[in-house]
Amino acid sequence: MARFRNNKKKGFVKPVVKKQPGVDHVTGEKIPHSIVFSRGKIPSSLKQLQMDLRKLMLPFTAVNLKEKRRNNLKDFLNVAGPLGVTHFLILSKTETAPYLKVARTPQGPTLTFKIHEYSLAVDVAQSQLRPRCPQDLFKNSPLIVLSGFGSGEQHLKLTTVMFQNIFPAIDVNTVKLSSCQRIVLLNYNKDTKFIDFRHYSIRLQPVGVSKRVRKFVQNHQVPDLKNLQDVSDFITKAGYGSESEVDDEAATVTLTSDLGRINKASSKSAVKLQEIGPRMTLQLIKIEEGLCSGGVIFNAYGNEAEKKKEVKEEEDKINEEDADEDADED
Template sequence: MAKSRTKKRTHVGASNPKFKAPPAGRSAVQDPKSMVIRIGAGEVGSSVSQLAKDVRQVMEPGTASRLKERRANRLRDYVTMTGPLGVTHLLLFSRSDSGNTNLRIATTPRGPTLHFRVEKYSLCKDIRRAQRHPLGGGKEYTTPPLLIMNNISTPGADANSKVPKHLESLTTTIFQSLFPRINPQTTPLKSIRRVLLLNREPATEEDDGSFVLNFRHYAIVTKAAGVSKQLRRLDAAEKLFSAKNRKGGVPNLGKLEDISEYMIGGENGEGYVTDGTSGSEADTDAEVEVLEDAPRRVLSSKARAAKLESGDKGIEVEERVERRRVKLVELGPRMKLRMTKVEEGLCSGKTMWHEHIHKSKQEIKDLENRWEQRKQEKDARRKEQKANVEKKQKERAASGAKNKKDDAAGEEEDDDDIEMNGNNSDLFEDMMEDDDNEMDSEGLAGDAEEALNALMGDEEWEDEREEIAG
C-alpha cells in the first residue's frame, strides 16, 4: 500500500522549524524577527552580498534566511511587508557611489535608524580558512545567540558630550531588541550555543567624537573539566569504535608495558604528560558548573525494596552537577562599524545625531520649526485628501441612486412600448379583416404573369416556364 503524503512546507503539524515550539525559557510571542537585505542587488558586489548572507546566518533562527532580493525591489516594498510578516528590525546593506559599504539598522514601523559605515570586514569563509581546526556546521544556529556588549556606555558622559549619553542608551536598547530575552532561572545552558560580542573601541584624543563597534561572532564549545586529554581521546576512540564497529581510533599501546606510561609519561619523556605542562587546556579556559537535565536514582536495591514494603513509593533523586570548560571558536563574520548618523524615523526623518555635522542651538531651533511646519503641511494634505475621498464616495452613492431611478423609469417606458406595440398589432389585424383593404393574392399573381408575358412574349415565357417546371 502506498504511503500517504505528509505536507512538510506549510502545515502546522509538519516538521517545519517555523511552527515548532520555542525552547524552554523563551517566549515565541515577543521574539523579534529581522530581515537582512542588500539594497541594490547587482550593484553592491559579490563580497557585500556574501556579507549580508553571513549576517543573516548570525541572526538565525529569527530571520528570513531564504530571502531573495530582486533588482526591482525598493525599500518601500520591504517596509510594506514588515507589518503582515511581523518583522521588527531591518538590517540594510548598501554601497555608496564612493565605494563605502554601509549598514543601517532600523526598527519598524517608526524607527529610529542607526547608520554605520563598515570600515573593515571579514567573511565567514576567510575566518575558517585562517583557523587550524574550524568548527563545522552543527546545531549552533537552531537557537539565537547570546548578546554581550562591552564598553558601550562611557563613564561621565552627559547630554553635552560629543557622544551624548542618550545615544549610548538608544544604541544599547536597539541591539538588545534584536534578540529574544532570556530568563537565567529557566533557560537551560545547553540552549546557548553562540555568542555575539559587540565591543566599543575607546575613543582617542584625535577622534574623540567617534562611536566604533567591533562585531564578533563565536560558537561555545564545552569540554569536561578535570579529565586529561588522553582520557578524552580514549573515550572518543571507544565511542567511535562502538558506533562504527570497526578498528581504528584507539592509540597503539603495544610497545608500552603499563597504561601509566601513556597517561603520565615514561622515563624517556616520550609519553604524554598530564601535569599541566603539556597536553592540557590553557589555564585561561573558564570553568562553569552545569546541572544535568536527567537526574539519577541513588537508592540501592535493598533500600528500594524496604521503601516498597513500608508503602513509601517515593524515590530519592540526586541532581548531578558537572564542571565543564568553556571555549569560544570564532564563526564569523567580523566587522568594524563606525556610527555616522542617527535618524528619528525609518530611514528618513529628523537627524538626531551626526558624527561630523554639529549645529548650534539656533540652527537646531530653526530646524525644529522647519520640521514642525512640514508636519503641519503634511497633516493638512491628509485632511484634504480625506475630505476628497469622502466627497467622491458621496458622489458615487448619489450617482448610484440616480442610476437606479433612471433604470426604474426606463423599465416603465419599456412597458408602455410593449403596450403600444400590442395596440398596433390589433389595429393591423383590424385592417386585414376589413373587406376594402383585403389583399387578393390571386389578383397579384395574375398581374405579374401578364407583365412577364408582355416583356418576354408568350412563346418564350411558355418555354421558360416548362424548364422551371421540369
C-alpha cells in the same frame, strides 16, 4: 425497545494550548525576527557579507530571501507585519565606503553605521588551523554581549537597546545550556569611537581531563592499546596525561546540569571561544527617528557641511538607482 448501554468510559481529552506565533512560550515575550537585504548595487564581497549576516541571525530570519532589483523599502515593509519581522538590516555601498543600517519596524528608529573594515566567515575559517562549525551550531539564537557602551551618552544608549532587542531575550532560570552555543560581541572604543563586531562559537571543556580522554569519550573510538602494558598507561602516558590545556580560573564555570557526555553537573568546565565570523569594524554616524527617514537624533559629523555631504551621499545614490530601475521597467 431496549437501549444498549455503552460501557466504554469516555477518556479525558487534554485541552490543546495553542502557542502564539512569534511569542516565546517560556518568557512570554515577542521573538524578534529580522530581514537582511541590500539596497542599490553592491559588490560580490558585500553580497557574501549579507549571507554571513543572515546565517548569524538564524534561526529567526529569512536566510533564503530572494530579492529583486525593483524591490524598494516599502515592499519589505509591507511583508514585515504579516511575517512578524521586527528589524531590518540593510547593506549598501557608495564610492567612499559600505554602510549598514539597523532599523526597527515599522516606525524606526534607524541606526546608520559606516563599515570601515570587514572579514567574511570564510576568511576567518581559512585563518584558523582547526575551524569549528558543528551542524547544530545555528539551531539557536546567539547571546549578545555589549562592552564599553556604559558612558551614559544618549546615542550609545540607543545603540545598546537596539542590539539587545535584535536577539531574543533569555530567562536565566529556564534556559538550557545546550542552546547557548554562539555569542555576538560588540566592543565600543571610546577613543576611536569604533565598534568591533565579533561572532564566536562557545564550547566547554572539563577541567583536568586530557585531550586523549576527551576524544575517546566523545567519538566512541576504540583506543589502540597494543603497545601499552596496562590500560592506566593510556591516561598517564607521558605527553598525554598532562595534555589538558592550562585552565584560567576566571574562564571556568560550574555546571548546573549535564552538557554532553563529558561535561557533567557540579563539575568545573573551561569556557572556550572560537571566532566563526563575520567580523566588522563599525562607526555610528547617524540615528534617525523613523524608518530610514525622519528627524536626526544623532550625527557623528556635527554641523560640518562637507562631512554631512558624505553621509547623505549614500541615500542620494540609492534613490537615483531606484528611480532608474523604475524608469527601465516603464
